[in-house]
Amino acid sequence: MLELQNICFDVEENGAIKHILSDVCLTINDRFVALTGPNGSGKSTLAKIIAGILTPTGGKLIFNGEDITALSVTERAKRGISFAFQQPVRFKGITVKDLISLAAGKHITVGEACGFLSEVGLCARDYIDREVNASLSGGELKRIEIATVLARGTELSVFDEPEAGIDLWSFQNLISVFEKMYQKTQGSIVIISHQERILNIADKIVVLTAGKIEREGTREEILPSLLGTGVCRALTDKL
């Protein structure tokens, strides 16, 4: 479905070239792909390159056989790529229902909007008319962000650290959101995460270190070596 070919992302900092991503090659075809690695290893940068928010300084992206490297964020979204931000954006005046309608790409009923909110564990009635502004907590925003991607239901969805702020809800619920989503879209879901519980459902795990793919493979191949290395956080660390 999505092929990353030799993706590089260099920036200039104080006159020196900094390699944020170097020669990343990756094929995304599986149901759940977990992207993990230490903070600052380039995970969010890679996700933004997939969504078209950042343009790679080298390499190509091929989506269903088409070279999408030069396509805009909008064009990629229309082709079936969705992205849940690590830090969701706030909007003064745009309500939760507005945002979910925009995500769905059509006018949706209050009932439908509520359905997406309930899936992410928000009591829809309390949220539907709230503005997506600073009055919402980080955790609430995170779940609304996930709901926008659910409402799109595209072939490829990328979630950047979706577990942040969901302590009061539960990982099991988050996991069932992904499972249900897969049943609907039959596509690929890329989840950037440090959490063992989430890595545990991955069909493929990719470990990014200092902008390079250090290892990739099935859960069975990768997960045991991650436990205890600090790359992967067990659930208990967080709670």
Add this chain to the structure above:
Amino acid sequence: MDELEKMLLLQVADLHRVPDGAYNIRKNGEGDGRRSTDRIRIEDRKDGHAGIDIFIAPNTKNESVHIPVVITKTDYRERVYNDFYVGENADVLIIAGCGIHNCGVETSEHTGVHTFHIGRGAKVRYVEKHYGSGDGNGENIMNPATVIYQEEDSRFEMESTQIKGIDSTDRETTATLKKGAELVVREKIYTHGRQFARTNFTVDLNGENSGADVVSRSVAADDSRQTFGSRINGNTACHGHTECDAIIMDRACVTAVPELTANSVDAELIHEAAIGKIAGEQIIKLMTLGLTEQEAEEQIIKGFLS
């Protein structure tokens, strides 16, 4: 009434037909329908100025007054004085609005001076919309002035909206509040092209525990210019808050001038002003939902001004 006049009425007063309750419709300087009710009396002024006096009896509840103004002539200027006398403990909705359709090349101008005398304990929601259209090159000018006198424990909520088609506006609002009175202002302005909008609020908090909350949200696009001034004087134990939140686009220019004066150690006054372009990340987020950059901007502005 023709289609054009109906369209203007719809824009400024959400009126599809003759309104319920008391109303006075003014069209090109002349009366075009009026109704008084048992509790709300509308009369011509007696001082020679154009305009009306509106008397609302004490304890009037759940009634409304519509006073739309429609102008469809080019090269037409008017100055109108409307005075409202709201009786004690009344609770009413007043909807004013002015729509100008100027398809000529000359200027059309409406200056409305609205004076409100709000009785003790009365509550008024005052909704005012300004709208202009036209296919000529004539200018549409509106210069509303609003003067508010609030008796003890009264509440005045003013919602004023100017979204389209007014080339030049200069709005002056002054309010004087007695003990326990509350003033709430929500202003929304969108300017584009070469439009100019100046709004200026002056609030005197004279009575103990009086309070004012004056909030303006605006968008200035193209080469338009806006100036927002808000002056709150806290003359006793009181609370005042003023906020200007503006989105600036293209080559527009926005000036915000909040001014607070505390004449008492117990006056609590706050001002906030923020002017900036649409956050890039907001546009990007909406683009990831499949909107084009322009559609994203439109949605952000629509939400901001809604």
